Amino acid sequence: MGLISFLKSKFAKKKDEKYNNGLEKSRSAFSKKLNDLGKKYKKVNEDYFTDLEEILIEADVGVNLTLQTIDELLQRAKKEKITELDELNDLLIDILFANYTDNAELPTEIIFDENYPTVVLIVGVNGVGKTTSIAKLANRYKNQGKKVLLIAGDTFRAGATEQLALWGQRLDMDVIVGKENSDPSSVVYDGVAKAVKEKYDLVLVDTAGRLQNKNNLMAELEKIKRVIGKLVPNGPQDTFLILDATTGQNGVVQAKAFNEVTKITGVVITKMDGTSKGGIILAIKSELNIPVRFIGLGEKMDDLEVFDLEKYLYGLCIGE
Ligand SMILES: Nc1nc2c(ncn2[C@@H]2O[C@H](COP(=O)(O)OP(=O)(O)O)[C@@H](O)[C@H]2O)c(=O)[nH]1
Ligand SMILES: [Mg+2]
Known part of the structure; x- marks a missing residue:
């Protein structure tokens, strides 16, 4: 059974409204275009793959990842003698799934951590949703x-x-705050010291997202990390x-830029609802091999979901 059929049966009774609503825009772009392709081509041929490539991009x-996926799809379609479009779409999703999880x-x-507070440093450029994601993560774990x-x-x-x-x-x-323009690492030190002393479970550290000067950013993040590590x-x-x-x-x-500056252990993708x-x-997983840990599906406190590849692919391709 291909993944699409599997997901259909898996989520037939228990649909995830958050994922399905949040991915509505992506779905209407992606799966509608796939459907249109199905109407345009009766059988699989070379032009089909060219069109498909465009949809993925x-x-x-x-x-x-698009080129790699199309390549694999072509080879497997040939080997498995697939000519029906439905089967091919099923295979496409199988390939995307397998490539992601590897x-x-x-x-x-x-x-x-059992003995110490677990400290999570939050980085990213201005406006991506760092502070909002911190609030959402805080709410989730609270x-x-x-x-x-x-x-x-x-x-x-x-502000x-x-x-x-x-x-x-x-x-x-x-919330631990410092004076405006004070050294971020001193604020972080005070906060983490309090967390250790008062046995907090989780510490979420907001940072400034200045990527303009990589050396400065690297030095600043290194300093913050050193202070936490102490x-x-x-x-x-x-x-x-x-x-x-x-x-x-x-x-x-x-x-890529942040990964060169500091070791990233996970990605949170925000504003999935608006795109x-x-x-x-x-793309992120394939290019950097960093797993997506959470996704933001709205502006509210509870609009954060643990990333689930099956729910995501269901939301992207089927949704109803
Ligand atoms: N629609 C939507 N908006 C979001 C999401 N996450 C953040 N935002 C909005 O993005 C804007 C910038 O967020 P903010 O947390 O201040 O970004 P920061 O500069 O990285 O700290 C705010 O208006 C948030 O409400 C999300 O998942 N979905
Ligand atoms: Mg912020």
Whole structure:
């Protein structure tokens, strides 16, 4: 059984509204175009593959992964003597799925340290949704009974601290802030020291997203990490890069740049609800081999979901 049929039967009774609603724009672009192809071509031929290539690139799957996927699809279609379009689409999704997982168990949820607070550094350029994602993650883990502390490490932008403080109020959660333009690593030190002393489970650290000067950013992030490492062995346990799905392939460029500056352990893709470029998730994994841990599907506190490849592909291709 191909993956599409499998997903259809798996989600027939239990549809995931969040994924399906959040991926509506991506789906209407991607699966509608696939359907149109089905009407245009009765049987599989070479032109079909050219059109398909275009659809994948428009969905922001990325050029490399698109070419690799089409190549594999052509070979397997030939070998398995597939001429029906339905079967071919099924095979396409199988290939995308297999390439993403690559037979590995990929992490999603934050894994908690037993003896120390788990510190997660949040990085990414301005406006991608760092602060909002912190609030969403805080809300998620607070609801799971964790004691959560927020640290406003973005001391450069006026308003950044206030924004996090406001989320802290809404979430009824402690927020550590420093003075404007103070050294972010000193704010981080104070916050993490408090977290260790008062036995917090999770510390989420907001940072300024200045990619203009890579050397400065690298030095700053290294300093923040060093400070955390002094108080928490293995800390920060995670560094999440936040990427805005609406920027498409630019997200891949940002991910590469940040990955050169600091070790990224996971990606959070925001604003999936506002884009038809849902293929970005596949591109990030294929280009950088960094797993997508969470996706943002709206502006509200509970609009964050653990990334689930099956739900994602179902939302992208079927949805109803
Ligand atoms: N639709 C939508 N908007 C989002 C999402 N995540 C963040 N935003 C919006 O993006 C804007 C920038 O977010 P912010 O957290 O301030 O970005 P930061 O500069 O990286 O901290 C805000 O208006 C957020 O409400 C999402 O998943 N979906
Ligand atoms: Mg911010």
